[in-house]
Amino acid sequence: xxxxxxxxxxxxxxxxxxxxxxxxxxxxxxxxxxxxxxxxxxxxxxxxxxxxxxxxxxxxxxxxxxxxxxxxxxxxxxxxxxxxxxxxxxxxxxxxxxxxxxxxxxxxxxxxxxxxxxxxxxxxxxxxxxxxxxxxxxxxxxxxxxxxxxxxxxxxxxxxxxxxxxxxxxxxxxxxxxxxxxxxxxxxxxxxxxxxxxxxxxxxxxxxxxxxxxxxxxxxxxxxxxxxxxxxxxxxxxxxxxxxxxxxxxxxxxxxxxxxxxxxxxxxxxxxxxxxxxxxxxxxxxxxxxxxxxxxxxxxxxxxxxxxxxxxxxxxxxxxxxxxxxxxxxxxxxxxxxxxxxxxxxxxxxxxxxxxxxxxxxxxxxxxxx
Amino acid sequence: xxxxxxxxxxxxxxxxxxxxxxxxxxxxxxxxxxxxxxxxxxxxxxxxxxxxxxxxxxxxxxxxxxxxxxxxxxxxxxxxxxxxxxxxxxxxxxxxxxxxxxxxxxxxxxxxxxxxxxxxxxxxxxxxxxxxxxxxxxxxxxxxxxxxxxxxxxxxxxxxxxxxxxxxxxxxxxxxxxxxxxxxxxxxxxxxxxxxxxxxxxxxxxxxxxxxxxxxxxxxxxxxxxxxxxxxxxxxxxxxxxxxxxxxxxxxxxxxxxxxxxxxxxx
Numbered sequence: 056x057x058x059x060x061x062x063x064x065x066x067x068x069x070x071x072x073x074x075x076x077x078x079x080x081x082x083x084x085x086x087x088x089x090x091x092x093x094x095x096x097x098x099x100x101x102x103x104x105x106x107x108x109x110x111x112x113x114x115x116x117x118x119x120x121x122x123x124x125x126x127x128x129x130x131x132x133x134x135x136x137x138x139x140x141x142x143x144x145x146x147x148x149x150x151x152x153x154x155x156x157x158x159x160x161x162x163x164x165x166x167x168x169x170x171x172x173x174x175x176x177x178x179x180x181x182x183x184x185x186x187x188x189x190x191x192x193x194x195x196x197x198x199x200x201x202x203x204x205x206x207x208x209x210x211x212x213x214x215x216x217x218x219x220x221x222x223x224x225x226x227x228x229x230x231x232x233x234x235x236x237x238x239x240x241x242x243x244x245x246x247x248x249x250x251x252x253x254x255x256x257x258x259x260x261x262x263x264x265x266x267x268x269x270x271x272x273x274x275x276x277x278x279x280x281x282x283x284x285x286x287x288x289x290x291x292x293x294x295x296x297x298x299x300x301x302x303x304x305x306x307x308x309x310x311x312x313x314x315x316x317x318x319x320x321x322x323x324x325x326x327x328x329x330x331x332x333x334x335x336x337x338x339x340x341x342x343x344x345x346x347x348x349x350x351x352x353x354x355x356x357x358x359x360x361x362x363x364x365x366x367x368x369x370x371x372x373x374x375x376x377x378x379x380x381x382x383x384x385x386x387x388x389x390x391x392x393x394x395x396x397x398x399x400x401x402x403x404x405x406x407x408x409x410x411x412x413x414x415x416x417x418x419x420x421x422x423x424x425x
Numbered sequence: 426x427x428x429x430x431x432x433x434x435x436x437x438x439x440x441x442x443x444x445x446x447x448x449x450x451x452x453x454x455x456x457x458x459x460x461x462x463x464x465x466x467x468x469x470x471x472x473x474x475x476x477x478x479x480x481x482x483x484x485x486x487x488x489x490x491x492x493x494x495x496x497x498x499x500x501x502x503x504x505x506x507x508x509x510x511x512x513x514x515x516x517x518x519x520x521x522x523x524x525x526x527x528x529x530x531x532x533x534x535x536x537x538x539x540x541x542x543x544x545x546x547x548x549x550x551x552x553x554x555x556x557x558x559x560x561x562x563x564x565x566x567x568x569x570x571x572x573x574x575x576x577x578x579x580x581x582x583x584x585x586x587x588x589x590x591x592x593x594x595x596x597x598x599x600x601x602x603x604x605x606x607x608x609x610x611x612x613x614x615x616x617x618x619x620x621x622x623x624x625x626x627x628x629x630x631x632x633x634x635x636x637x638x639x640x641x642x643x644x645x646x647x648x649x650x651x652x653x654x655x656x657x658x659x660x661x662x663x664x665x666x667x668x669x670x671x672x673x674x675x676x677x678x679x680x681x682x683x684x685x686x687x688x689x690x691x692x
Contacts, residue, residue, distance in 0.1 A: 374521075375484065375485075376521055377521050377523050379483055379484060379505060380517065380520070380521040380523070381523075381531070381535075382482075382504070382505040382506045382509070383481050383482070383505050383506075383508075383509055383514075383515050383517075384506075384509055384531070384535035384538070384591060384595070385506050385509035385510040385535050385538035385539050385542070385595070386506055386534055386535055386538055387504075387506050387538075388504070388506065390534070391506075394526050394531070394534070395523065395526065397525070397526070398523055398524065398525025398526035398574070398575075399525055400525070401525045402524055402525040
């Protein structure tokens with residue numbers, strides 16, 4: 056557990072990462088105030104291997120160092136994020152790499168980490184290598200109840216015709232931060248479904264990044280982020296097609312309450328080689344308070360000419376016609392609003408891998424025992 | 426069924442209402458007694474849909490004059506949910522699709538809100554499932570629709586069946602059905618009309634808002650009212666609907682010109 060000087064000029068995290076914290080003059084961090092990180096206790100927290108003492112599910116085995124070392128960083132490089140600041144920070148904290156090989160019809164696999172109320176930085180790193188034709192459901196559950204920062208990097212390599220249903224359920228605390236990268240490299244014929252849901256964190260920076268290395272793969276991204284109080288949640292997603300006939304179906308949803316702040320930036324790259332790409336991105340935000348703020352931006356870079364790329368963004372309050380319909384059936388205004396909110400969230404949450412239901416995500420995210 | 430000694434359920438007097446700055450209802454008078462089936466007919470823009478929404482308490486409409494008594498009490502001071510709990514039901518012309526809100530759960534919450542108001546026990550999930558399966562028969566609806574999001578991806582006919590299913594569960598005293606026939610093919614129309622007929626009884630009343638005679642071939646009204654320019658222009662028996670079908674609404678313009686009224690713009 057390295058302890059570093061607090062008296063240095065740079066904040067501790069910058070010193071650890073070997074680079075100053077991103078600042079808001081950088082486009083990718085324009086709306087994201089990293090102040091909560093500056094107050095972090097200068098300690099790297101020990102992290103328990105979530106699979107220690109647990110029998111691995113069918114089709115899942117650990118990779119040896121010689122096996123995983125050459126594969127590490129491949130997905131980060133493919134998605135252009137190997138030099139991103141949160142990645143550098145994670146690397147510097149030198150976490151143990153949980154490297155797993157997936158063969159055949161495997162799983163399901165659950166990986167849960169709880170930073171608890173310990174003060175400091177907890178770094179986690181996961182590498183999933185899915186062999187050709189294999190399939191797996193993985194649920195990652197990240198939680199915290201105190202002044203700490205969880206840095207999570209999940210790298211995935213999906214070989215030809217592999218299928219992965221990846222869920223990230225992140226339940227935080229107003230004093231806690233989460234910096235998470237999910238970097239996926241997809242080979243042709245592979246299918247990725249990635250669903251993320253975050254709530255309660257003082258600061259979240261979530262970066263799902265996917266590269267279809269030769270196109271001809273399917274990517275389904277679902278995101279839900281809830282902010283309340285003074286919380287900030289920022290999702291920067293990135294999708295790139297390295298070849299023709301790839302598909303993207305992306306929906307990102309936001310619920311902004313209190314003085315919460317939500318940022319969504321959805322980058323989609325369709326270069327000349329990616330003809331017949333079919334991509335759609337929808338960003339939907341519910342603004343439930345006049346003090347909350349939502350920034351949402353599609354960032355489409357389309358060079359190929361024979362493609363279908365749709366995008367849309369809506370920011371609204373609860374729909375008055377929906378509220379009236381429920382009220383006209385005897386359901387009080389408050390309960391009607393709650394039902395609509397639950398329905399809105401559940402559209403994303405029901406796409407989490409099946410074992411997520413044991414965590415009661417709807418009730419935990421909305422914090423109302425719903 | 427007309428019984429002059431039946432209790433008055435709904436008494437609308439000189440009702441005027443506007444949406445934004447646009448007056449729509451300009452003095453509607455209508456009395457509905459238990460056991461009666463009324464049909465309000467009229468062209469688009471006559472105000473007939475507005476009347477049904479005002480009665481249900483839609484927030485976009487403001488009542489500017491007149492009164493509505495429901496079982497002798499002021500309906501207009503009740504919130505929409507309170508109107509529903511005490512037995513007023515509006516079948517929507519365009520039922521709202523709400524993905525993510527489970528249809529069965531919605532039906533249970535609504536039914537329990539009504540039951541609580543009536544002093545009955547709330548039904549738990551099991552008891553409610555028994556009830557809903559029995560009532561599905563009223564509209565010959567496939568139970569698979571219970572597991573879907575509320576009206577999510579339902580066809581026009583399925584949405585209207587879901588409306589009548591709600592009516593069957595809520596057992597309203599006054600059911601207002603706004604253009605329930607619109608967008609239905611003849612089979613769906615028969616099923617929906619059959620449901621309404623099954624649910625009509627001596628203690629409740631039905632107000633059908635419709636454009637066409639065809640619904641009234643299947644549900645026989647005791648009274649037919651013709652609305653135009655935000656008021657009821659003429660009232661008659663079921664023959665009036667047949668007359669309208671034969672002669673159209675052209676006489677309405679002459680009548681309005683005689684009265685010196687402007688046609689309303691919005692329905």
